[in-house]
Amino acid sequence: MSDRSPLQLYVYAVHEDEELAVLRAISDEDLNLDWGNTEEPEPARLVLGACYGIHKTPLGSSDDLATALQEQAPTVVFKLWQDPHWSGADGHLVAHVPGVGTYETGCTAEGVPHAGVAGLAKQLSAVPAGTSVQDWLAGAGDQVLGVTVLAALEPYEKSRR
Numbered sequence: 520m521s522d523r524s525p526l527q528l529y530v531y532a533v534h535e536d537e538e539l540a541v542l543r544a545i546s547d548e549d550l551n552l553d554w555g556n557t558e559e560p561e562p563a564r565l566v567l568g569a570c571y572g573i574h575k576t577p578l579g580s581s582d583d584l585a586t587a588l589q590e591q592a593p594t595v596v597f598k599l600w601q602d603p604h605w606s607g608a609d610g611h612l613v614a615h616v617p618g619v620g621t622y623e624t625g626c627t628a629e630g631v632p633h634a635g636v637a638g639l640a641k642q643l644s645a646v647p648a649g650t651s652v653q654d655w656l657a658g659a660g661d662q663v664l665g666v667t668v669l670a671a672l673e674p675y676e677k678s679r680r
Contacts, residue, residue, distance in 0.1 A: 524610070526550070527630070528584065528599040531568055531675035538565045544587040545551040545571050548580055568678075578604055585613040585621075593617060594637060596675055600630040606645035609633055614668050616675075622665030639663055 521613035528550055542565055550571040552562070554645050584604040585649050602613040609625030612632055642659045652660075661667050 522578050523605065524578060524602040525572060525574050525606040525628070526576045526580050526584070526599065526601045527570050528573040529568060529570060529596060529676075530565060530588075530595060530597045531672070531678075532594070532596040533565065533567075534594040537594055541595055542590060542592040544584060547587065548584050550572050550575065550584075553571060561628065568675075576601070578623055581611045581613060585623075589615060589621070594649075596672070598630065598672060598676070600626050602628040607654060614665065614666055614672050616671040619671040620668050622668035634663055652659050 525615050526548070530541055535679060542582050543567075551571055552571060554570075554572040554574060572607065575607065581599055584599060585597075586599055588599075594617055598612070598614045600610050602646065603610045605649050609621070610628060610630075612626035612630055615621045622632075625633050625635060627633065642663050643655075646655055646659070656664070
């Protein structure tokens with residue numbers, strides 16, 4: 520079993536004054552465009568909407584990168600995930616939209632979020648009788664499912680396809 524797995528990052532927006540901080544965070548984690556599978560030199564500017572990746576990085580690197588991005592570039596809009604390190608395990612997803620929030624959860628190797636069944640069941644069993652789905656999704660459900668952050672991230676993702 521390895522203590523390393525792939526990591527990928529998509530930066531969708533950042534204020535131009537913070538672009539160098541984002542590039543520095545990317546460089547510190549040894550991420551490259553096209554996973555380093557190209558002979559092209561890395562661009563001097565950030566490529567918004569592009570995948571920056573690394574094939575093997577220590578587990579927990581996703582936490583470090585997400586923290587660095589949020590601290591050093593408060594305007595950055597991003598989605599990153601580190602793949603599961605063995606079959607059956609969860610990866611780690613972090614999506615962040617300033618002013619909206621951060622969503623962190625387990626995920627697949629494709630960055631598809633996993634809502635933990637145990638956590639979801641615990642949340643649902645604690646919902647007071649008569650609570651509407653909308654009210655639950657606006658509160659405790661949003662923490663489990665990331666509805667607000669993922670909805671705010673969607674226009675950025677669609678505009679880069």
